[in-house]
Amino acid sequence: MAVISLKNVTYSYKGAAKPAVNSVSCDFEAGTLYAVVGPSGSGKSTLLALLAGLDLPDEGEVLFGGESIAAHDLDLYRREYISMIFQAFRLFPLLTALENVCYPLELVGVKSAEAKRRARELLASVGITEEEMRRFPANLSGGQQQRVAIARALASGAKVILADEPTGNLDVENTQTVIDILASLADEQDYCVIVVTHDAEVADMTDVVYRMKDGVLTRER
Amino acid sequence: MEAKFSLRVLLRSPIKTFVTFLLLTAVSAAFVGRGAEFVTTLRAVGSAEGYYEAGGTVRATQENYESYELYSPEFFPEFMPLTQEAVDAVRSSKYVERSEIRRTAGGRTSDEYFDVVEQPLYEAATNGSGELLGDDLRGCAAALIASCTDVSRETVKHLNGVETPGHLDAEIRVEELVAGMPQWNGEGRELVLKSFARGWKESETWFSDPEVSEWGKYSVDNSAIVDQIVPGHRYFLVVEAESIGQRPASDERKLSTKVDYPLIDLTRLEEEHGTDDWRAALADPEKYGLVRFKGDNSYPSTRDIKDKQLVSVETYMERLNFNAHTQELVYTGDMAGLVRFRDGKEYIAEGRALEPSDSGNVCVVNALWAQQNGFAVGDSVEFTVSADTMMHSGKLFARRLPVVDGYMPDIAFLEIQAYSDLGLEPVKETFEIVGLWADSITSLRERDPYAYPINTVFLPEDAYPWPDGAEQPLMPSTFSFTLKHPGDAEKIESELSQTLAELGYGLAIDDMGYAETRHSLEMMKTSALVGFAAMSGALMLALAVAVYLFITRRKQDYAVMRAMGTSVRRANMSLLTGLLILAAAAVCVGCAAATVITRDAGAELAARLTEITGEDVRATLSYPTVCAFGAGEIVLLMLFAALGLRRVGRKPPLELLQGEK
Ligand SMILES: Nc1ncnc2c1ncn2[C@@H]1O[C@H](COP(=O)(O)OP(=O)(O)O)[C@@H](O)[C@H]1O
Numbered sequence: 001m002a003v004i005s006l007k008n009v010t011y012s013y014k015g016a017a018k019p020a021v022n023s024v025s026c027d028f029e030a031g032t033l034y035a036v037v038g039p040s041g042s043g044k045s046t047l048l049a050l051l052a053g054l055d056l057p058d059e060g061e062v063l064f065g066g067e068s069i070a071a072h073d074l075d076l077y078r079r080e081y082i083s084m085i086f087q088a089f090r091l092f093p094l095l096t097a098l099e100n101v102c103y104p105l106e107l108v109g110v111k112s113a114e115a116k117r118r119a120r121e122l123l124a125s126v127g128i129t130e131e132e133m134r135r136f137p138a139n140l141s142g143g144q145q146q147r148v149a150i151a152r153a154l155a156s157g158a159k160v161i162l163a164d165e166p167t168g169n170l171d172v173e174n175t176q177t178v179i180d181i182l183a184s185l186a187d188e189q190d191y192c193v194i195v196v197t198h199d200a201e202v203a204d205m206t207d208v209v210y211r212m213k214d215g216v217l218t219r220e221r
Numbered sequence: 222m223e224a225k226f227s228l229r230v231l232l233r234s235p236i237k238t239f240v241t242f243l244l245l246t247a248v249s250a251a252f253v254g255r256g257a258e259f260v261t262t263l264r265a266v267g268s269a270e271g272y273y274e275a276g277g278t279v280r281a282t283q284e285n286y287e288s289y290e291l292y293s294p295e296f297f298p299e300f301m302p303l304t305q306e307a308v309d310a311v312r313s314s315k316y317v318e319r320s321e322i323r324r325t326a327g328g329r330t331s332d333e334y335f336d337v338v339e340q341p342l343y344e345a346a347t348n349g350s351g352e353l354l355g356d357d358l359r360g361c362a363a364a365l366i367a368s369c370t371d372v373s374r375e376t377v378k379h380l381n382g383v384e385t386p387g388h389l390d391a392e393i394r395v396e397e398l399v400a401g402m403p404q405w406n407g408e409g410r411e412l413v414l415k416s417f418a419r420g421w422k423e424s425e426t427w428f429s430d431p432e433v434s435e436w437g438k439y440s441v442d443n444s445a446i447v448d449q450i451v452p453g454h455r456y457f458l459v460v461e462a463e464s465i466g467q468r469p470a471s472d473e474r475k476l477s478t479k480v481d482y483p484l485i486d487l488t489r490l491e492e493e494h495g496t497d498d499w500r501a502a503l504a505d506p507e508k509y510g511l512v513r514f515k516g517d518n519s520y521p522s523t524r525d526i527k528d529k530q531l532v533s534v535e536t537y538m539e540r541l542n543f544n545a546h547t548q549e550l551v552y553t554g555d556m557a558g559l560v561r562f563r564d565g566k567e568y569i570a571e572g573r574a575l576e577p578s579d580s581g582n583v584c585v586v587n588a589l590w591a592q593q594n595g596f597a598v599g600d601s602v603e604f605t606v607s608a609d610t611m612m613h614s615g616k617l618f619a620r621r622l623p624v625v626d627g628y629m630p631d632i633a634f635l636e637i638q639a640y641s642d643l644g645l646e647p648v649k650e651t652f653e654i655v656g657l658w659a660d661s662i663t664s665l666r667e668r669d670p671y672a673y674p675i676n677t678v679f680l681p682e683d684a685y686p687w688p689d690g691a692e693q694p695l696m697p698s699t700f701s702f703t704l705k706h707p708g709d710a711e712k713i714e715s716e717l718s719q720t721l722a723e724l725g726y727g728l729a730i731d732d733m734g735y736a737e738t739r740h741s742l743e744m745m746k747t748s749a750l751v752g753f754a755a756m757s758g759a760l761m762l763a764l765a766v767a768v769y770l771f772i773t774r775r776k777q778d779y780a781v782m783r784a785m786g787t788s789v790r791r792a793n794m795s796l797l798t799g800l801l802i803l804a805a806a807a808v809c810v811g812c813a814a815a816t817v818i819t820r821d822a823g824a825e826l827a828a829r830l831t832e833i834t835g836e837d838v839r840a841t842l843s844y845p846t847v848c849a850f851g852a853g854e855i856v857l858l859m860l861f862a863a864l865g866l867r868r869v870g871r872k873p874p875l876e877l878l879q880g881e882k
Pocket residue numbers: 013014015016020038039040041042043044045046047879
């Protein structure tokens with residue numbers, strides 16, 4: 001059964017001539033790594049944002065576990081059921097790597113000490129050293145920052161990961177690392193991982209590829 | 222967790238935090254200081270304005286007095302009667318808050334009421350005469366400075382307050398008089414009453430006066446007069462006093478060097494010298510002596526006395542002694558309307574005040590007087606009521622009942638003549654005491670010259686003992702009105718001048734100098750307001766900067782928090798907490814700084830207001846005011862922040878994230 005699905009979802013930005021996402025229907029399942037590709041401005045990021053509950057569609061609905069997310073508390077949905085990895089990392093600049101990862105944990109009520117322990121584990125699992133954990137994002141490389149962002153996304157324990165161009169700012173080596181981590185999450189831990197990318201090589205490494213064009217989504221592979 | 226996030230942000234951007242802290246502190250100090258100053262200024266100016274009261278009466282204009290030309294009415298318009306029309310015109314003005322007519326006459330009680338008072342005085346005087354210099358000086362002074370004028374009346378009260386509170390001002394036995402004079406050691410009766418004429422020292426008269434043997438040694442021996450004083454008899458003296466020793470003029474100093482002690486000249490007592498002199502004399506009575514009697518408005522010379530232009534001391538005593546137990550009878554329709562009662566300087570201690578509806582034989586007497594004479598509310602008291610006026614120069618001369626022909630200056634003589642021409646005999650009447658009045662100023666030193674003497678009796682207007690059919694002249698000083706606002710003086714002037722001029726009158730308004738000070742007071746308010754407004758502007762700017770730095774500039778964090786599912790409230794708190802802590806600290810330091818900076822501001826303000834108004838204005842910047850402004854700042858900051866946060870809080874996270882890309 002689909003973990004998360006879209007049903008005839010249409011979304012227009014205020015003042016835009018045509019919808020950014022146009023009547024999209026699609027199911028995403030657990031244990032699968034998805035890629036959404038398409039030219040710039042085709043509506044990929046908007047699609048991901050709608051899946052993440054950052055806004056509600058104008059028409060149609062986003063279903064999670066078969067229920068419309070609009071019927072529930074969107075804050076709770078974002079906090080506990082999905083995790084986002086943003087294109088520009090979006091780490092809190094004045095929190096250390098460790099504190100950044102602790103944030104979603106403490107947000108759901110995990111005690112400070114326990115949160116730190118788990119954050120350390122997560123950061124270690126994405127290859128961040130103890131010393132790097134104490135640094136502020138500005139003092140980390142792009143690849144390190146993206147790994148911290150992944151660790152932060154994993155911290156909430158949500159089984160759906162939505163990543164917008166997670167490799168967009170990374171070199172080949174780092175790109176490979178990040179995709180490996182995401183692929184292993186899907187394969188080994190049954191995560192549903194959706195990656196928006198314009199990198200064909202990245203798309204090649206995923207299980208399912210969707211193409212977005214002018215707000216319309218079609219399955220490519 | 223929000224607090225933790227917030228504090229981390231604060232501490233990890235120390236320069237921003239510190240600069241914001243400094244900015245907020247400085248602006249807080251300025252704002253709170255100016256704000257507190259502004260509020261204090263408003264309050265103090267308000268209370269300073271409260272000192273002002275404009276009121277006045279109606280005065281005849283010169284044209285109205287052709288028939289009185291002889292008496293130069295232009296100099297003495299206060300002696301010309303008013304017409305009812307003139308009074309009504311004033312009373313109908315919309316600027317007039319209230320007005321009252323009062324008539325005053327003399328009365329006396331029978332001797333029996335005074336036995337009680339007399340006895341202790343007598344004993345005090347006879348017990349140790351010759352030795353009782355200190356105390357007796359007071360008694361003597363009290364006796365000597367009988368209430369001839371307002372100033373001396375005050376002094377009598379002052380002195381009486383020490384020795385014989387409330388005692389009818391000026392009774393004395395000769396023993397007491399003698400004992401009170403240090404230079405008279407009790408032997409024989411060679412009391413020398415020295416006299417000289419200060420005002421004349423540069424005039425021809427001074428040097429041509431045969432009595433003046435040497436400049437500055439002008440004296441006259443009045444011992445013959447004093448010789449006629451019979452020990453054991455009650456005398457009633459009317460004098461005024463002034464210190465010779467403290468007068469700058471060298472003639473007096475020369476005179477005082479002839480004796481071992483400074484001399485207190487009984488002829489004059491001016492507020493600026495006299496009161497203090499008397500205090501000094503009372504503190505150290507052995508060192509002071511008393512000299513000289515005098516008449517009334519001018520300095521008497523022996524020639525004056527000889528020519529009988531002034532009454533001799535002996536006659537003076539004689540005449541006044543006749544009516545020693547006097548009452549000042551004030552006939553009024555509205556006792557509560559009397560200025561002093563309205564001001565609360567005098568009040569009803571028991572029973573009630575006379576009301577407009579009162580008529581017939583009811584009265585309100587002084588509480589102390591009642592106590593001394595064993596009267597209570599409900600008792601009856603007999604007064605001998607005469608129609609003699611006690612008006613002179615617009616002021617009440619309580620003691621001067623039978624005014625001696627030739628003694629009064631011409632113009633007053635006119636008045637007396639007019640009244641006595643009616644040939645009214647004094648009548649005895651019994652009044653029921655319905656209330657007791659008292660003076661709220663218990664310290665006699667603080668009592669002003671216009672305080673009613675304790676022998677004042679208030680009676681209904683219709684009890685005024687004027688024969689039916691006889692015209693009752695309404696003297697200007699017996700009609701007075703008060704304006705609603707001291708600034709209305711000009712308005713009522715322009716409203717009524719025409720009407721009154723046609724009737725032959727004009728307004729005499731005293732606004733206590735309000736017109737001159739008004740501008741200064743307004744300026745003080747305005748400049749305080751400008752300072753406050755400027756600082757309010759600075760505060761707004763500083764708060765806007767703080768909100769910009771700690772909220773607007775942190776919108777990216779806010780967007781990410783919201784995208785991660787942080788609720789609006791918690792996201793708000795994450796940004797606000799730090800700013801609030803920072804602002805609270807800055808405001809506290811700012812308030813403390815403001816308190817230090819403005820510590821003298823209250824006193825300065827008070828000093829300026831005191832200088833402007835001549836009144837003792839108090840002004841203090843209170844801590845509650847400072848705190849209130851500090852709290853106001855925090856509220857304002859919350860408001861600013863809330864406005865900023867409300868806008869972002871409403872947006873979906875998608876929009877927030879994109880906006881911050
Ligand atoms: N805030 C916005 N307001 C109006 N139009 C927008 C806004 N954000 C994106 N769009 C438009 O919506 C379309 C889809 O944008 P987006 O989802 O960001 O595309 P992609 O991620 O595929 O590059 C584009 O045409 C873009 O111009």
